[in-house]
Amino acid sequence: xxxxxxxxxxxxxxxxxxxxxxxxxxxxxxxxxxxxxxxxxxxxxxxxxxxxxxxxxxxxxxxxxxxxxxxxxxxxxxxxxxxxxxxxxxxxxxxxxxxxxxxxxxxxxxxxxxxxxxxxxxxxxxxxxxxxxxxxxxxxxxxxxxxxxxxxxxxxxxxxxxxxxxxxxxxxxxxxxxxxxxxxxxxxxxxxxxxxxxxxxxxxxxxxxxxxxxxxxxxxxxxxxxxxxxxxxxxxxxxxxxxxxxxxxxxxxxxxxxxxxxxxxxxxxxxxxxxxxxxxxxxxxxxxxxxxxxxxxxxxxxxxxxxxxxxxxxxxxxxxxxxxxxxxxxxxxxxxxxxxxxxxxxxxxxxxxxxxxxxxxxxxxxxxxxxxxxxxxxxxxxxxxxxxxxxxxxxxxxxxxxxxxxxxxxxxxxxxxxxxxxxxxxxxxxxxxxxxxxxxxxxxxxxxxxxxxxxxxxxxxxxxxxxxxxxxxxxxxxxxxxxxxxxxxxxxxxxxxxxxxxxxxxxxxxxxxxxxxxxxxxxxxxxxxxxxxxxxxxxxxxxxxxxxxxxxxxxxxxxxxxxxxxxxxxxxxxxxx
Amino acid sequence: xxxxxxxxxxxxxxxxxxxxxxxxxxxxxxxxxxxxxxxxxxxxxxxxxxxxxxxxxxxxxxxxxxxxxxxxxxxxxxxxxxxxxxxxxxxxxxxxxxxxxxxxxxxxxxxxxxxxxxxxxxxxxxxxxxxxxxxxxxxxxxxxxxxxxxxxxxxxxxxxxxxxxxxxxxxxxxxxxxxxxxxxxxxxxxxxxxxxxxxxxxxxxxxxxxxxxxxxxxxxxxxxxxxxxxxxxxxxxxxxxxxxxxxxxxxxxxxxxxxxxxxxxxxxxxxxxxxxxxxxxxxxxxxxxxxxxxxxxxxxxxxxxxxxxxxxxxxxxxxxxxxxxxxxxxxxxxxxxxxxxxxxxxxxxxxxxxxxxxxxxxxxxxxxxxxxxxxxxxxxxxxxxxxx
Numbered sequence: 004x005x006x007x008x009x010x011x012x013x014x015x016x017x018x019x020x021x022x023x024x025x026x027x028x029x030x031x032x033x034x035x036x037x038x039x040x041x042x043x044x045x046x047x048x049x050x051x052x053x054x055x056x057x058x059x060x061x062x063x064x065x066x067x068x069x070x071x072x073x074x075x076x077x078x079x080x081x082x083x084x085x086x087x088x089x090x091x092x093x094x095x096x097x098x099x100x101x102x103x104x105x106x107x108x109x110x111x112x113x114x115x116x117x118x119x120x121x122x123x124x125x126x127x128x129x130x131x132x133x134x135x136x137x138x139x140x141x142x143x144x145x146x147x148x149x150x151x152x153x154x155x156x157x158x159x160x161x162x163x164x165x166x167x168x169x170x171x172x173x174x175x176x177x178x179x180x181x182x183x184x185x186x187x188x189x190x191x192x193x194x195x196x197x198x199x200x201x202x203x204x205x206x207x208x209x210x211x212x213x214x215x216x217x218x219x220x221x222x223x224x225x226x227x228x229x230x231x232x233x234x235x236x237x238x239x240x241x242x243x244x245x246x247x248x249x250x251x252x253x254x255x256x257x258x259x260x261x262x263x264x265x266x267x268x269x270x271x272x273x274x275x276x277x278x279x280x281x282x283x284x285x286x287x288x289x290x291x292x293x294x295x296x297x298x299x300x301x302x303x304x305x306x307x308x309x310x311x312x313x314x315x316x317x318x319x320x321x322x323x324x325x326x327x328x329x330x331x332x333x334x335x336x337x338x339x340x341x342x343x344x345x346x347x348x349x350x351x352x353x354x355x356x357x358x359x360x361x362x363x364x365x366x367x368x369x370x371x372x373x374x375x376x377x378x379x380x381x382x383x384x385x386x387x388x389x390x391x392x393x394x395x396x397x398x399x400x401x402x403x404x405x406x407x408x409x410x411x412x413x414x415x416x417x418x419x420x421x422x423x424x425x426x427x428x429x430x431x432x433x434x435x436x437x438x439x440x441x442x443x444x445x446x447x448x449x450x451x452x453x454x455x456x457x458x459x460x461x462x463x464x465x466x467x468x469x470x471x472x473x474x475x476x477x478x479x480x481x482x483x484x485x486x487x488x489x490x491x492x493x494x495x496x497x498x499x500x501x502x503x504x505x506x507x508x509x510x511x512x513x514x515x516x517x518x519x520x521x522x523x524x525x526x527x528x529x530x531x532x533x534x535x536x537x538x539x540x541x542x543x544x545x546x547x548x549x550x551x552x553x554x555x556x557x558x559x560x561x562x563x564x565x566x567x568x569x570x571x572x573x574x575x576x577x578x579x580x
Numbered sequence: 581x582x583x584x585x586x587x588x589x590x591x592x593x594x595x596x597x598x599x600x601x602x603x604x605x606x607x608x609x610x611x612x613x614x615x616x617x618x619x620x621x622x623x624x625x626x627x628x629x630x631x632x633x634x635x636x637x638x639x640x641x642x643x644x645x646x647x648x649x650x651x652x653x654x655x656x657x658x659x660x661x662x663x664x665x666x667x668x669x670x671x672x673x674x675x676x677x678x679x680x681x682x683x684x685x686x687x688x689x690x691x692x693x694x695x696x697x698x699x700x701x702x703x704x705x706x707x708x709x710x711x712x713x714x715x716x717x718x719x720x721x722x723x724x725x726x727x728x729x730x731x732x733x734x735x736x737x738x739x740x741x742x743x744x745x746x747x748x749x750x751x752x753x754x755x756x757x758x759x760x761x762x763x764x765x766x767x768x769x770x771x772x773x774x775x776x777x778x779x780x781x782x783x784x785x786x787x788x789x790x791x792x793x794x795x796x797x798x799x800x801x802x803x804x805x806x807x808x809x810x811x812x813x814x815x816x817x818x819x820x821x822x823x824x825x826x827x828x829x830x831x832x833x834x835x836x837x838x839x840x841x842x843x844x845x846x847x848x849x850x851x852x853x854x855x856x857x858x859x860x861x862x863x864x865x866x867x868x869x870x871x872x873x874x875x876x877x878x879x880x881x882x883x884x885x886x887x888x889x890x891x892x893x894x895x896x897x898x899x900x901x902x903x904x905x906x907x908x909x910x911x912x913x914x915x916x917x918x919x920x921x922x923x924x925x926x927x928x929x930x931x932x933x934x935x936x937x938x939x940x941x942x943x944x945x946x947x948x949x950x951x952x953x954x955x956x957x958x959x960x961x962x963x964x965x966x967x968x
Contacts (some may be wrong), residue, residue, distance in 0.1 A: 199945055448624075471693070474690070474691045474693065474694070475686075475687075475690035475691055476676055476686050476687070476690060477676070477685060477686035477687075477689070477690050478674075479674075480674055480682070480685065481684065482674070486669050486670060488681075488682070488685045491854075493686075495690050560654070562655050562657065565656070566655075566656045569656065569704065569708070573703070573706075573707050574646075574647040574651060574703055575645060575702075575703075575706075576706040576707050576710040577707075577710060578710060579645070579743070
């Protein structure tokens with residue numbers, strides 16, 4: 004007997020049940036949550052695994068093998084990072100196309116990055132769920148000037164960038180997240196996986212950054228995603244894309260005005276009349292799922308149909324104020340000029356030793372977003388974030404601490420993970436030819452020079468690394484009555500060959516570890532890396548190897564000229580021929 | 581001017597040769613014969629190229645007059661402030677950037693990377709000073725020593741010392757060095773003849789060379805004389821080394837103990853401490869050397885340390901199927917003339933043992949340390965193998 008068409012077969016029932024379960028799951032775990040979770044996992048994978056520079060003999064190869072996804076993907080996607088860097092440095096930044104792609108996507112889903120992808124937003128969601136919503140009394144329901152703070156900050160960052168000062172790194176979403184993770188999760192990872200003795204000491208710069216990071220999360224007490232909707236300048240930049248949106252959230256006339264959409268919206272994008280504040284809406288569709296009368300649709304902009312209240316950019320209350328913009332622009336401009344002045348004044352100070360392949364210092368400070376990716380990817384922490392000791396303009400920029408560690412000869416990680424090209428991504432041979440600085444021997448301290456004891460640590464290290472930039476000079480030689488040297492007297496003291504030294508700092512590390520920290524013979528390392536004009540190669544483009552080869556050729560030419568002038572080349576003197 | 585010098589030189593060497601011949605004839609010929617017999621079974625005579633006097637002379641002449649293979653690839657380099665006139669007494673304090681002798685000592689000798697260009701530099705000085713005999717003497721001697729000590733190029737070293745000899749400007753220590761070159765080139769009689777010229781002096785260099793040539797009795801007699809002359813520590817050490825080279829472990833121990841017994845008077849304490857440390861290290865090595873049997877050393881790589889000039893030196897020796905595969909100096913802080921760092925391991929591998937390996941001339945201390953450390957490593961490996 005054939006079943007009647009309207010009576011479902013067991014198969015149909017099962018399919019229906021499955022559909023029902025999926026629908027149920029989708030209600031429980033909306034697509035957005037899945038994407039968010041994936042995105043956060045990818046971020047954590049990149050941060051903890053790809054940027055973990057240990058456990059291999061050859062760092063560059065190991066990084067290439069690990070880096071199936073670019074380690075700096077999220078930083079490259081943050082459009083404020085690349086745009087502000089390009090503006091400040093007046094230069095092309097490689098990650099601009101990434102940012103453009105993201106903005107193109109955000110034209111279709113305005114601020115979709117914020118609700119779907121941004122790992123900082125996801126972390127904030129988690130903290131809000133765990134903590135924020137338990138303290139209702141701190142919640143801010145009113146809309147005041149602060150709802151536009153992000154736009155003022157964005158204007159300020161733009162103004163500073165035009166003045167040639169990088170502010171975006173302090174506030175843009177991704178650098179805030181990577182830096183916060185670097186200072187909190189980074190040391191914990193290093194301590195647990197490798198040993199706590201490897202964790203460099205912390206300074207005020209670390210604590211300020213950690214404080215700011217904590218503040219981002221503390222803001223969830225004021226409301227869910229308070230940071231994202233009020234402060235985050237990356238969010239503000241993306242919301243500008245909403246001006247060109249082809250689609251938008253619309254409330255149909257069937258709205259029962261129950262207010263559930265308004266209550267569920269984490270971005271405060273639903274006005275008192277339940278219409279959309281279009282520049283705030285992130286297309287997360289939480290409201291649509293919450294709406295009992297299915298009155299919310301995401302439809303083509305300007306589509307016909309019976310509508311409730313009309314949408315507006317910001318909704319009622321708290322208008323954008325000229326004063327706010329003026330404060331943002333003028334404040335940032337003044338701060339930027341102040342910092343530039345300070346930087347100019349500090350140019351006479353000992354230069355900071357930068358990672359290998361860093362662009363010229365002025366441009367470096369403008370391109371560096373202080374994200375700390377290079378610091379995280381640097382094995383043994385030769386790179387450490389600068390604190391306040393080098394002035395505000397260098398805060399959180401990477402500096403080489405060669406007392407702590409030397410630049411590994413097999414490593415190119417810092418350039419590989421830099422999202423703006425402040426450190427150039429170099430092949431290993433190029434990196435080994437790029438000078439970061441020059442090792443300088445302090446003859447008053449150096450043990451052989453001071454006549455204290457035999458020591459060849461720096462030379463051993465340099466030779467083992469393959470640079471062979473240190474030679475010896477025998478000093479303190481005793482002479483007999485005939486003026487001849489007495490064998491075995493004096494010490495072989497190191498001499499740095501400037502044409503071979505790249506300033507990797509391995510010598511300084513060794514001297515510090517053995518003579519300063521271990522034997523306590525010296526107050527500070529007797530061979531130290533110094534940067535500055537003539538001691539380092541800071542180039543926007545071009546090959547460091549070619550530079551070295553050209554120098555070598557010039558020396559060779561000079562030598563030939565000298566030999567020709569000296570009339571040498573003869574093996575035997577005339578009287579023996 | 582030059583002729584006069586040549587004449588003087590000829591006269592001097594003639595006198596010496598005559599005296600030497602006379603001595604050889606007048607003194608009992610029997611011990612000389614015995615010495616030759618001993619040489620036949622001395623550890624030195626095995627695996628050594630022997631050359632006739634004519635061959636050695638031809639070799640020296642040929643090599644000496646042609647540049648080494650690397651000659652053309654070497655730059656002529658020296659600091660711009662160097663005073664090439666090389667005055668007799670270097671003025672002012674020690675300045676390796678100004679005074680040639682001090683530059684050679686402090687810069688060239690210190691850096692193996694400069695040894696070849698150092699030769700090139702000295703040849704340049706030969707051309708510069710071709711008419712200035714006084715400076716020329718110094719250049720020639722420095723060149724010979726550089727070939728001998730740094731490059732172990734005995735033919736060229738001998739060539740230049742012979743040039744000095746022809747000018748009558750060869751000092752007695754250099755004669756001993758020349759003798760060593762002849763021996764290294766494979767002609768004992770030439771070496772003995774040259775050493776004969778140094779008879780009037782008691783030279784530490786001669787102790788070592790006599791011992792290497794198998795003339796242990798002469799070496800020990802000379803060492804005793806040297807000890808009486810006030811250089812007891814050096815002399816007994818050299819005597820100990822000589823005995824050790826000839827497998828006379830008990831005598832070697834006795835001499836090393838005599839070194840330890842020399843009080844730290846006359847010399848600086850530091851200086852004597854070094855001799856004591858060397859003697860101590862040698863005693864330790866001798867005490868295990870006789871028991872050493874490579875066949876009982878299990879396969880593997882072994883490390884050990886021994887005192888070198890001032891700091892310990894570490895080696896790694898790899899043994900496979902009872903053969904020494906390689907010896908590597910893994911850590912050292914040696915200073916001058918450390919050509920032995922490469923030469924000694926080669927010699928140990930060539931001889932397949934540590935017994936009877938002679939030290940590199942001019943780098944005795946380092947050579948000894950390498951030898952001692954290798955012995956120690958092998959002995960410990962053997963003991964561990966026996967326990968297993």
